[in-house]
Amino acid sequence: MELKTSAVAKRLGVSTKTVQRWVKKYNIPCTKNEAGHYVFTNEAIEQLEKYKFLGVDEEEKEHVEWEEVEQRLDELERKIEQKADDVVSFQLLQHRREMEEMLQYIQQLEQRIIELERQKQTEPIIEQPTKQKRRGIISFFL
Structure with a gap:
C-alpha cells in the first residue's frame, strides 16, 4: 500500500x-x-x-530551538564577561600609569625641597637693621 x-x-x-x-x-x-x-x-x-x-515532533523542534537560544545566550554572556575583564584591565593599567606619573611628580617635588633647604643652609645670614622705636614728642624734649 x-x-x-x-x-x-x-x-x-x-x-x-x-x-x-x-x-x-x-x-x-x-x-x-x-x-x-x-x-x-x-x-x-x-x-x-x-x-x-x-x-x-514540533516539541522537539522547539526544544532544539531553545537549546540553540541558550547556547547563544551562554556565548554572549561569555563575551560580555571577557569584555568586562578587558575594560577592567585597561582601567587598571590607566590608573597605574597615572599613579606612576604622580609618584614621579612627588619625587621631583622632594628633590626641589632638598635643593631649597641646601640653598637656605648655605646662604649667609644677613641681619636686618633694627628700627629704633619712636618715642613720643615729650621724650624728644627730655
Whole structure:
C-alpha cells in the first residue's frame, strides 16, 4: 500500500509539513511520483510512526530551538564577561600609569625641597637693621 503525504499526515495526526520535515531529517526511505510528491510505503509509515511514538515532533523542534537560544545566550554572556575583564584591565593599567606619573611628580617635588633647604643652609645670614622705636614728642624734649 502506498500513501501520499496528506494521507500519512492524517493517519499520524500531524501536519504535512511535519511529515515532509521528518522525511528529510531522518532520511525516511520513500519515493516521489511524477508530480514530485512523496509516496510512502508501509515500511516508511512504520518508521514515521516510530518517530512520532518517540515524541519526535514540533516539541522537539522547539526544544532544539531553545537549546540553540541558550547556547547563544551562554556565548554572549561569555563575551560580555571577557569584555568586562578587558575594560577592567585597561582601567587598571590607566590608573597605574597615572599613579606612576604622580609618584614621579612627588619625587621631583622632594628633590626641589632638598635643593631649597641646601640653598637656605648655605646662604649667609644677613641681619636686618633694627628700627629704633619712636618715642613720643615729650621724650624728644627730655
